[in-house]
Amino acid sequence: MTVVVTGGLGFIGSHLVDAYLAAGHRVRVIDSCVGAVVDGEDYDADPRCTVIRESIEDYLDAGNGFAGTDRVVHTASHVGPASILARTGQLGNDIVGSAARVIEACLAADVPLCLFSSAEVYGRSGMLDEKDSIVVPTTYNTRIEYAIGKTLTEAMVINSRHRGLRAIVIRPFNVAGARQSRAGGFVMPTFVQQALADKPITVFATGDQVRAFVAASDLTRFVVEHMDGALGSDDVIFNVGNPDNAITVMELAERVKRLLGSASEIVRVDGRSVHGPHYAEAESFRKVPVLRAASTLGWHPEIDLDQLIMMTADYYRTRADKRGAHAPL
Structure with missing residues:
Protein backbone atom coordinates (compact mmCIF):
# COMPACT_ATOMS: atom_id res chain seq x y z
CA MET A 1 0.00 0.00 0.00
CA THR A 2 0.81 3.68 -0.19
CA VAL A 3 -0.15 5.39 3.06
CA VAL A 4 -0.31 9.10 3.83
CA VAL A 5 0.49 10.05 7.43
CA THR A 6 -0.14 13.67 8.32
CA GLY A 7 1.97 14.75 11.27
CA GLY A 8 4.30 11.88 10.47
CA LEU A 9 7.31 13.50 12.16
CA GLY A 10 5.45 13.84 15.47
CA PHE A 11 5.31 11.33 18.30
CA ILE A 12 2.37 9.14 17.27
CA GLY A 13 2.84 9.88 13.58
CA SER A 14 6.47 8.78 13.48
CA HIS A 15 5.61 5.52 15.21
CA LEU A 16 2.96 4.92 12.56
CA VAL A 17 5.43 5.67 9.77
CA ASP A 18 7.89 3.18 11.28
CA ALA A 19 5.19 0.52 11.59
CA TYR A 20 3.96 0.92 8.01
CA LEU A 21 7.51 0.82 6.63
CA ALA A 22 8.29 -2.26 8.74
CA ALA A 23 5.20 -3.93 7.25
CA GLY A 24 6.56 -3.29 3.74
CA HIS A 25 4.38 -0.37 2.68
CA ARG A 26 5.19 2.98 1.08
CA VAL A 27 4.60 6.10 3.13
CA ARG A 28 4.08 9.77 2.31
CA VAL A 29 4.71 12.00 5.34
CA ILE A 30 3.14 15.47 5.41
CA ASP A 31 4.29 17.50 8.40
CA SER A 32 4.68 21.20 9.17
CA CYS A 33 7.49 20.29 11.64
CA VAL A 34 5.84 22.38 14.38
CA GLY A 35 5.51 19.38 16.71
CA ALA A 36 8.19 17.17 15.17
CA VAL A 37 10.14 14.83 17.45
CA VAL A 38 12.29 13.40 14.62
CA ASP A 39 14.06 15.28 11.83
CA GLY A 40 12.99 12.74 9.20
CA GLU A 41 16.48 12.24 7.76
CA ASP A 42 16.16 8.46 8.08
CA TYR A 43 12.90 8.64 6.15
CA ASP A 44 14.52 10.81 3.45
CA ALA A 45 17.09 8.04 2.95
CA ASP A 46 14.41 5.36 2.50
CA PRO A 47 13.20 5.11 -1.13
CA ARG A 48 9.81 3.90 0.09
CA CYS A 49 9.23 7.08 2.09
CA THR A 50 8.60 10.64 0.91
CA VAL A 51 8.71 13.51 3.41
CA ILE A 52 6.84 16.72 2.56
CA ARG A 53 7.72 19.40 5.12
CA GLU A 54 4.69 21.65 4.99
CA SER A 55 1.28 21.84 6.61
CA ILE A 56 -1.54 19.73 5.26
CA GLU A 57 -3.36 22.96 4.35
CA ASP A 58 -0.43 24.23 2.27
CA TYR A 59 -0.05 20.82 0.68
CA LEU A 60 -3.69 20.77 -0.42
CA ASP A 61 -3.70 24.47 -1.39
CA ALA A 62 -0.91 23.69 -3.87
CA GLY A 63 -3.32 21.44 -5.77
CA ASN A 64 -2.09 18.17 -4.30
CA GLY A 65 -4.41 15.45 -3.12
CA PHE A 66 -4.57 11.81 -2.15
CA ALA A 67 -5.18 10.21 -5.56
CA GLY A 68 -3.21 6.99 -5.95
CA THR A 69 -2.91 6.38 -2.22
CA ASP A 70 -4.57 3.58 -0.30
CA ARG A 71 -5.33 5.29 3.00
CA VAL A 72 -4.79 8.47 4.98
CA VAL A 73 -4.00 8.57 8.69
CA HIS A 74 -4.57 12.08 10.04
CA THR A 75 -2.53 12.59 13.20
CA ALA A 76 -1.45 16.20 12.57
CA SER A 77 -2.65 18.39 15.43
CA HIS A 78 -1.48 20.57 18.26
CA VAL A 79 -1.44 18.21 21.25
CA GLY A 80 -0.42 18.14 24.89
CA PRO A 81 -1.77 20.16 27.83
CA ALA A 82 1.17 22.57 27.61
CA SER A 83 1.64 22.78 23.82
CA ILE A 84 -1.96 23.78 23.13
CA LEU A 85 -1.79 26.86 25.36
CA ALA A 86 -0.08 28.99 22.70
CA ARG A 87 -3.09 28.45 20.41
CA THR A 88 -5.78 29.56 22.87
CA GLY A 89 -8.75 30.94 20.93
CA GLN A 90 -7.38 29.59 17.64
CA LEU A 91 -7.06 25.93 18.55
CA GLY A 92 -10.59 24.96 17.60
CA ASN A 93 -10.17 26.43 14.14
CA ASP A 94 -6.79 24.69 13.77
CA ILE A 95 -8.26 21.28 14.60
CA VAL A 96 -11.52 21.57 12.68
CA GLY A 97 -10.03 23.36 9.69
CA SER A 98 -7.36 20.78 8.95
CA ALA A 99 -9.75 17.87 9.52
CA ALA A 100 -12.27 19.41 7.13
CA ARG A 101 -9.66 19.73 4.40
CA VAL A 102 -8.49 16.13 4.89
CA ILE A 103 -12.06 14.79 4.83
CA GLU A 104 -12.84 16.59 1.56
CA ALA A 105 -9.59 15.39 -0.04
CA CYS A 106 -10.32 11.80 1.00
CA LEU A 107 -13.82 12.04 -0.47
CA ALA A 108 -12.45 13.46 -3.72
CA ALA A 109 -9.92 10.62 -4.06
CA ASP A 110 -12.20 7.92 -2.60
CA VAL A 111 -9.51 7.04 -0.05
CA PRO A 112 -10.31 5.68 3.44
CA LEU A 113 -9.41 7.82 6.42
CA CYS A 114 -8.28 7.12 9.96
CA LEU A 115 -8.74 10.29 12.00
CA PHE A 116 -7.17 10.74 15.41
CA SER A 117 -9.37 12.28 18.04
CA SER A 118 -8.72 12.24 21.81
CA ALA A 119 -10.02 10.68 25.00
CA GLU A 120 -10.38 14.29 26.20
CA VAL A 121 -13.72 14.43 24.37
CA TYR A 122 -15.47 12.47 27.13
CA GLY A 123 -15.28 15.44 29.51
CA ARG A 124 -15.86 13.32 32.60
CA SER A 125 -14.36 10.61 34.78
CA GLY A 126 -14.86 6.86 34.83
CA MET A 127 -14.62 3.75 32.72
CA LEU A 128 -15.26 5.29 29.31
CA ASP A 129 -17.04 3.46 26.48
CA GLU A 130 -17.42 4.66 22.90
CA LYS A 131 -21.20 4.56 23.27
CA ASP A 132 -21.16 6.81 26.36
CA SER A 133 -22.45 10.36 26.17
CA ILE A 134 -19.96 13.20 25.90
CA VAL A 135 -20.05 15.99 28.49
CA VAL A 136 -19.05 19.55 27.58
CA PRO A 137 -18.11 21.52 30.71
CA THR A 138 -18.76 25.27 30.63
CA THR A 139 -15.33 26.21 31.93
CA TYR A 140 -14.10 27.24 28.50
CA ASN A 141 -10.36 26.94 28.98
CA THR A 142 -7.92 25.87 26.26
CA ARG A 143 -8.25 22.23 27.21
CA ILE A 144 -12.01 22.36 26.69
CA GLU A 145 -11.51 24.15 23.37
CA TYR A 146 -9.27 21.25 22.34
CA ALA A 147 -11.87 18.66 23.41
CA ILE A 148 -14.72 20.43 21.63
CA GLY A 149 -12.62 20.75 18.46
CA LYS A 150 -11.89 17.02 18.49
CA THR A 151 -15.56 16.23 19.18
CA LEU A 152 -16.62 18.28 16.17
CA THR A 153 -14.16 16.44 13.91
CA GLU A 154 -15.67 13.14 15.04
CA ALA A 155 -19.15 14.40 14.09
CA MET A 156 -17.83 15.57 10.73
CA VAL A 157 -16.37 12.14 10.00
CA ILE A 158 -19.53 10.28 11.00
CA ASN A 159 -21.81 12.61 9.05
CA SER A 160 -19.52 12.49 6.00
CA ARG A 161 -20.00 8.73 5.86
CA HIS A 162 -23.42 9.58 4.39
CA ARG A 163 -21.53 11.30 1.57
CA GLY A 164 -19.49 8.18 0.86
CA LEU A 165 -16.54 8.68 3.20
CA ARG A 166 -14.96 5.47 4.45
CA ALA A 167 -13.47 6.32 7.81
CA ILE A 168 -12.82 5.44 11.41
CA VAL A 169 -11.96 7.57 14.45
CA ILE A 170 -9.36 6.69 17.08
CA ARG A 171 -9.68 7.94 20.66
CA PRO A 172 -6.24 7.26 22.17
CA PHE A 173 -5.79 7.12 25.93
CA ASN A 174 -2.50 8.49 27.27
CA VAL A 175 -0.15 7.14 24.63
CA ALA A 212 -4.21 4.36 31.80
CA PHE A 213 -1.05 4.43 29.69
CA VAL A 214 -0.78 2.63 26.36
CA ALA A 215 2.43 2.03 24.41
CA ALA A 216 2.75 3.76 21.05
CA SER A 217 3.62 0.36 19.57
CA ASP A 218 0.31 -1.09 20.74
CA LEU A 219 -1.56 1.85 19.23
CA THR A 220 0.18 1.59 15.88
CA ARG A 221 -0.46 -2.15 15.78
CA PHE A 222 -4.19 -1.45 15.97
CA VAL A 223 -4.06 1.02 13.07
CA VAL A 224 -1.75 -1.02 10.82
CA GLU A 225 -3.27 -4.45 11.44
CA HIS A 226 -6.93 -3.71 12.17
CA MET A 227 -7.97 -0.66 10.16
CA ASP A 228 -9.51 -2.78 7.39
CA GLY A 229 -11.51 -4.75 9.94
CA ALA A 230 -12.57 -1.53 11.64
CA LEU A 231 -13.77 -0.05 8.34
CA GLY A 232 -15.92 -3.12 7.78
CA SER A 233 -17.40 -3.19 11.27
CA ASP A 234 -20.50 -1.52 12.70
CA ASP A 235 -18.36 0.80 14.83
CA VAL A 236 -16.80 4.08 13.74
CA ILE A 237 -15.15 5.25 16.97
CA PHE A 238 -12.50 3.11 18.69
CA ASN A 239 -11.00 3.59 22.12
CA VAL A 240 -7.35 2.52 22.01
CA GLY A 241 -5.74 2.25 25.43
CA ASN A 242 -4.64 -0.15 28.16
CA PRO A 243 -6.94 -0.34 31.20
CA PHE A 285 -10.03 12.95 36.85
CA ARG A 286 -10.20 9.18 36.35
CA LYS A 287 -9.75 8.30 32.69
CA VAL A 288 -9.77 4.58 31.84
CA PRO A 289 -10.87 3.10 28.49
CA VAL A 290 -13.40 0.37 27.88
CA LEU A 291 -12.09 -1.57 24.88
CA ARG A 292 -15.39 -2.84 23.56
CA ALA A 293 -14.98 -1.95 19.86
CA ALA A 294 -11.25 -2.66 19.51
CA SER A 295 -11.40 -5.99 21.33
CA THR A 296 -14.22 -7.13 19.01
CA LEU A 297 -11.67 -6.94 16.20
CA GLY A 298 -9.20 -9.07 18.14
CA TRP A 299 -6.88 -6.28 19.27
CA HIS A 300 -5.53 -6.20 22.81
CA PRO A 301 -2.65 -4.15 24.28
CA GLU A 302 0.51 -6.08 25.11
Missing part, protein backbone atom coordinates in the same frame (compact mmCIF):
# COMPACT_ATOMS: atom_id res chain seq x y z
CA ALA A 176 3.47 7.03 25.82
CA GLY A 177 6.87 5.66 24.85
CA ALA A 178 10.13 6.52 23.12
CA ARG A 179 10.31 9.97 21.45
CA GLN A 180 7.45 11.51 23.41
CA SER A 181 8.64 14.95 24.48
CA ARG A 182 8.06 16.63 27.81
CA ALA A 183 7.55 19.83 25.79
CA GLY A 184 3.88 18.97 25.42
CA GLY A 185 3.41 18.66 29.16
CA PHE A 186 3.14 14.87 28.96
CA VAL A 187 3.60 13.20 32.30
CA MET A 188 5.49 10.01 31.36
CA PRO A 189 8.50 11.57 29.58
CA THR A 190 8.59 14.35 32.16
CA PHE A 191 8.79 11.96 35.11
CA VAL A 192 11.30 9.70 33.34
CA GLN A 193 13.61 12.55 32.36
CA GLN A 194 13.39 14.08 35.84
CA ALA A 195 14.24 10.73 37.41
CA LEU A 196 17.17 10.09 35.07
CA ALA A 197 18.59 13.50 35.97
CA ASP A 198 17.87 13.07 39.71
CA LYS A 199 15.74 16.22 39.51
CA PRO A 200 12.55 16.64 41.58
CA ILE A 201 9.65 14.65 40.09
CA THR A 202 6.84 17.21 39.86
CA VAL A 203 3.34 15.86 40.52
CA PHE A 204 0.56 18.30 39.64
CA ALA A 205 -2.51 18.84 41.83
CA THR A 206 -3.23 16.03 44.31
CA GLY A 207 -1.58 13.26 42.31
CA ASP A 208 -4.73 11.17 42.67
CA GLN A 209 -5.63 11.55 38.99
CA VAL A 210 -5.91 8.13 37.32
CA ARG A 211 -4.49 7.57 33.84
CA ASP A 244 -4.51 -2.76 32.87
CA ASN A 245 -1.98 0.09 33.05
CA ALA A 246 -4.29 2.38 35.04
CA ILE A 247 -2.42 4.13 37.86
CA THR A 248 -2.58 7.37 39.82
CA VAL A 249 -0.11 10.07 38.85
CA MET A 250 1.49 9.91 42.30
CA GLU A 251 1.89 6.14 42.04
CA LEU A 252 3.43 6.62 38.59
CA ALA A 253 6.00 9.02 40.06
CA GLU A 254 6.87 6.50 42.76
CA ARG A 255 7.13 3.65 40.25
CA VAL A 256 9.34 5.63 37.86
CA LYS A 257 11.65 6.58 40.74
CA ARG A 258 11.88 2.98 41.97
CA LEU A 259 12.39 1.35 38.56
CA LEU A 260 15.09 3.82 37.56
CA GLY A 261 16.84 3.78 40.92
CA SER A 262 16.58 7.55 41.04
CA ALA A 263 17.50 9.83 43.93
CA SER A 264 14.79 12.29 42.86
CA GLU A 265 12.49 13.84 45.43
CA ILE A 266 8.78 13.64 44.60
CA VAL A 267 7.09 17.02 45.07
CA ARG A 268 3.57 18.34 44.55
CA VAL A 269 3.32 21.54 42.52
CA ASP A 270 0.65 23.67 40.89
CA GLY A 271 0.74 23.04 37.14
CA ARG A 272 0.12 26.76 36.57
CA SER A 273 3.42 27.58 38.24
CA VAL A 274 5.16 25.47 35.58
CA HIS A 275 3.11 26.10 32.42
CA GLY A 276 1.49 29.46 33.16
CA PRO A 277 -1.88 30.73 34.39
CA HIS A 278 -3.93 29.22 31.55
CA TYR A 279 -2.86 25.64 32.28
CA ALA A 280 -5.74 23.40 33.41
CA GLU A 281 -6.08 19.83 34.57
CA ALA A 282 -8.28 17.50 32.49
CA GLU A 283 -11.97 17.24 33.33
CA SER A 284 -11.49 13.44 33.38
CA ILE A 303 3.00 -3.69 26.78
CA ASP A 304 2.63 -3.42 30.56
CA LEU A 305 3.39 -0.29 32.54
CA ASP A 306 6.86 -1.29 33.76
CA GLN A 307 7.92 -2.16 30.21
CA LEU A 308 6.59 1.16 28.98
CA ILE A 309 8.48 3.12 31.63
CA MET A 310 11.71 1.29 30.79
CA MET A 311 11.22 1.76 27.03
CA THR A 312 10.88 5.50 27.59
CA ALA A 313 13.90 5.57 29.92
CA ASP A 314 16.08 3.52 27.57
CA TYR A 315 15.38 6.03 24.80
CA TYR A 316 16.26 9.08 26.90
CA ARG A 317 19.34 7.52 28.48
CA THR A 318 21.13 7.96 25.17
CA ARG A 319 19.26 10.86 23.55
CA ALA A 320 18.33 14.42 24.41
CA ASP A 321 14.76 15.63 24.25
CA LYS A 322 15.47 18.15 21.51
CA ARG A 323 11.92 19.43 21.27
CA GLY A 324 11.84 19.76 25.05
CA ALA A 325 15.18 21.58 25.26
CA HIS A 326 13.51 24.71 26.65
CA ALA A 327 10.70 22.95 28.52
CA PRO A 328 10.69 22.80 32.33
CA LEU A 329 12.56 19.88 33.91
